[in-house]
Amino acid sequence: MRTLYYYHPDFLLHVTGVGHPECPMRLWGINRVLAEPEFAELIRVEPPMGTQAQVDLVHTPAHSQHLQELLPATGEYHLDQDTLLSPGSLTAAFRAAGAVCDAVDRVLTDTADNAFCALRPPGHHAEPEQAMGFCLFNNVAIAAEYARQHYHLERIAIVDFDVHHGNGTQACFERQPQVLYVSSHEMPQYPGTGSASETGVGNILNVPLRAGATGAVFREKYQTLVFPALERFQPQLLLLSAGFDAHDDDPLAAIGLVEDDYYWLTCALMDIAARHCQGRIISVLEGGYNIKALAMSVGAHVRALMGEGARASCPPVAVKRPRLQKPNT
Numbered sequence: 001m002r003t004l005y006y007y008h009p010d011f012l013l014h015v016t017g018v019g020h021p022e023c024p025m026r027l028w029g030i031n032r033v034l035a036e037p038e039f040a041e042l043i044r045v046e047p048p049m050g051t052q053a054q055v056d057l058v059h060t061p062a063h064s065q066h067l068q069e070l071l072p073a074t075g076e077y078h079l080d081q082d083t084l085l086s087p088g089s090l091t092a093a094f095r096a097a098g099a100v101c102d103a104v105d106r107v108l109t110d111t112a113d114n115a116f117c118a119l120r121p122p123g124h125h126a127e128p129e130q131a132m133g134f135c136l137f138n139n140v141a142i143a144a145e146y147a148r149q150h151y152h153l154e155r156i157a158i159v160d161f162d163v164h165h166g167n168g169t170q171a172c173f174e175r176q177p178q179v180l181y182v183s184s185h186e187m188p189q190y191p192g193t194g195s196a197s198e199t200g201v202g203n204i205l206n207v208p209l210r211a212g213a214t215g216a217v218f219r220e221k222y223q224t225l226v227f228p229a230l231e232r233f234q235p236q237l238l239l240l241s242a243g244f245d246a247h248d249d250d251p252l253a254a255i256g257l258v259e260d261d262y263y264w265l266t267c268a269l270m271d272i273a274a275r276h277c278q279g280r281i282i283s284v285l286e287g288g289y290n291i292k293a294l295a296m297s298v299g300a301h302v303r304a305l306m307g308e309g310a311r312a313s314c315p316p317v318a319v320k321r322p323r324l325q326k327p328n329t
Helices: 009-013 025-034 061-070 089-108 139-151 167-173 215-233 259-276 291-306
Strands: 003-006 043-045 114-117 156-160 179-186 204-209 237-242 281-285
Touching: 003 089, 003 291, 009 089, 025 291, 043 089, 061 089, 089 114, 089 139, 089 237, 089 281, 114 291, 139 156, 139 167, 139 237, 139 281, 156 167, 156 215, 167 179, 167 204, 179 215, 204 215, 215 259, 237 259, 259 281, 259 291, 281 291
Parallel strands: 003 043, 003 114, 114 281, 156 179, 156 237, 179 204, 237 281
Antiparallel strands: none
16 A cells, blocks of 8 residues: 655644643654654655645634634643644644645545545644634544545545544534544543434434443444445545544543554455545544554554555455546645
C-alpha cells in the first residue's frame, strides 16, 4: 500500500498549557513510533497551509473571524473550560485544514492508496459556528465537503471511533444524505450527544458504548451495526475520525480497547474500502491522551493501513482505481 503520512511542526504551535491533555507531546510520541524502520516506506508529506475557502466549506465565515479576533498575542485565551487559543493556534488549525484537503487530492487522484494525518488541534467537536472540546476547525468535515464539492462524490462515509461523540461532524452533515456519519463512543461522556435515536435523515448511525466495554463488545458492535451500514451505503471515499482515547490506558474515558483492537478495526475498514471505494481511506487524528498508548495505537493503525504484518483477518487487497481529475480550484 502507498500510505501518506501528514505531519508539520506548525501543529506544535497550538500550545495548550501545563496539564492540558491535548498537548504537543502527543505528536512527539507518534513521530517517535513512526520513525521506526518498519515504517520506512511511509510517504512523508509536508502539508500546505489551508485556505479560508477550505475552512468555510463547513464553518461560517464569522467563525474563523471570531477566533482571529480573540487570538492572543501572548499567553492563552480560553474559549471555554477545555478549549483555548494560543498565538500559534490558528496557524496550526489552518495547516491541519490544508493537510486533509491535500490528502483528498492525492488519494482521489491515485497518488496514494490511503493517508494518515497526524495533526492538531483535533476537530470532530467543532460545529459550524462554535469551537469546543479542544477543537477549532472540524478537519474531517472539511475533508468530506472538499471531496464532495471538488470531486462530485455522491457517497462519503465518515467512521468516528474516538471515545467521545463527534457532535460537530454530526451537526455538519445531519441533513446531508450524501454523507454517512458513524460514531462509536462512550455514553454518558462529553459532550452528551450521540444517542442511538439521533439519526439525521437516515444518514447518522450512533453506537453508544457503556463504560467498561471491552474490545469484544466493541468488535461485536462494529460487526453487527457499523459494517453492514457501510456495506449498504457503498461509499466512494472512507474518512476516519481516528481517536485512540478508547484505549484501556487513556485517562479521559473508561473503554477497554488495546492496540490489537485498532489494528483489527483498520483492517476491516480497509476490506470494506477495497470493495466499494477502490481502497481510498483518509484517516485524521482526533483524541488519545495517554502518550504511550496513543503512539502504540497509531503504530498499529498505520501498520494496517500500510498492509504490514497482514493476517488472515487483514489480507492485502489489490484493487482497480479509476483516476479522478484534480480540481483546478
